[in-house]
Amino acid sequence: MTQTNINTRHIPDRLHSRSYRALRSWETLLLTVAIVVFVINSFASPYFLNAWSLSDATFNFTEKAMIAFAMALLIIAGEIDLSVASIIALASTAMGFAVQHGAGTPELIMIGLTVGLLCGAFNAVFVTILGLPSIVVTIGSMSLFRGISFIILGDGAFRGYPADFAWFGQGYIYWVFTVEIAIFALIAVIYFVLLHKTNFGRAVYAIGNNPTGALFSGIRVQRVKFILFLLTGLMSGVAAICLTSRLGSTRPSIALGMELEVVTMVVLGGVNILGGSGSIHGVVIAAFVMGLVTFGLGLLNVPGIVMSIFIGLLLIGVIALPRVWAMFVAKRNTP
């Protein structure tokens, strides 16, 4: 082997056009998946293309997605909050407790949001002020928050929520459009603007890519992270209000295991689990994909365990596909 191997490297003299990049983006791939799933479902079940069915289907993802938006920002900034489902449990328990003492709907909303914020602040203090890793802190608070609910409720349940409180989880804004989907849409817009159109959003990306660099660029890294934990707590509070309203009761096992579904949604939405990249519209599409897949399979009476397999395959498939494609392209370009 005397032949010298010369590595040729392709250096582009210009970037691809904006539209070409949009076409090749993660979001486009995900949107294609969503459309394909929608079409398959329409053919597979005669009940799928029905406004009321689809309206019911949105409940499969709305509450999770509300948290997923805040979680997306947190993960982009290189942190994570695994205590979100437990925050729901604690906020819901607090609301149930208040109901037993005669609280009305406005007070319940205040309590739900406040407990969410406080739990977020609790995580934030440990992560940003004491400098502990967020995954450790929030695994701890995951047990802590739900533990408090279990101590308060034991095997009991809080019932008797006021009738007008049911509006959030069971009400309709107009025709088949639920209150939850409206809240979901509103939050999506707010987070889209926050992440993609503000300095705060740029700071979140900067922190995720290089926290030290961000700090030396004058970004108050810890303060931004503190706010992100507060937002995640607040969104868990909003989700707690919706879920409690939908169930009409509180048990300490409420929303058990939801944190993993939220993280799945975020990752499926194209957010880099290691931080630094991702988009809100990706998460929106991911929410619809997960909702459509679970509902579509539900209509076919596919057992839940098979459904989990599908979601797992979808996640791995969608994540692996661009990588496989890149390898394929690289191989083809090598002489």
Added chain:
Amino acid sequence: MSTLKKIMTSTAIASAMLASPALAADETRIALVVKALGIGFFEAAAKGAEEAAAELGDVELIYTGPTDTTAEGQIEVINALIAQNVDAIAISANDTDALVPVLKKAMSRGITVVSWDSGVAPEGRQLHLNPSSNPLIGNMIIKLAADHLPDGGDVAILSATTTSTNQNTWIEEMNKVKDNYAGINVVGTVYGDDLADKSYREATGLMQTYPELDAIIAPTSVGIVAAAQAVVDAGKVGQVNVTGLGLPSEMAGAIESGASKSFAIWNPIDLGYSATMLAYEIAKNGAKPEPGATISMGRMGTLELDEKSEGAMADPFVYDATNIDEFKSIF
């Protein structure tokens, strides 16, 4: 993009295959919704429901449930059933209250809703079928332990989760009658969350905490098997008797090894059968599920409803070395 297309095509084919059971127009479609799939008890109930469907002839049975025992999971399943416009839903509920709003919605769209095994609050269903009566079960589980402890002794309880409606009711009923069994001390209650590994650890913990323990009562089919295994592994067969509620197929080994002398269960096959029959009677034959009503359950006789529209199917049945071989292959 061709890889993606291939994946999607295979998914489409897979979905189409799953959808293949054709929809017959005149059939009464009854959905048997269980707490979670993959639990022996509910698989047996489904077998009974199939038997009822075959007997009735014009019934399409849908056996479904979530992956884990959560109310949220069951709500998703019920929403899918409402969308399919099934005729009846017969459900064993993960949560008494949380399912009420969605089941109310089902009823408002003309779907018959009955609960069985683990009930739903009265406003969320038309009737509830209890496999047996709670006082009888509560009495049975402590009687099973006491029968093998003529001189009295210490017993502990290994339950499912702290929020399990069934287990809590039975333990409550058991506590009401435990004074009838002289010398029997209930020393503690632990929760294995209906997970095999956690139940095993909790049972091992019980034997360490109470070295004089004579019996473990596990009123859950997951817990009793785990507890029996824990007793065998701790070398305490003969000292600690595991009893409670379990499935013959899963308990055959424990009866053989002597870790369990006897246990009880109603017949889940009969339960699924009866629930399906009741759903059919209401949805198709117009039976009125009101307090005081009597509704036919096919070969299981009739169900009498009390003031809360609940009824009990039958007494729990005791399994021991004499009859385990006969039943272990059934469920």
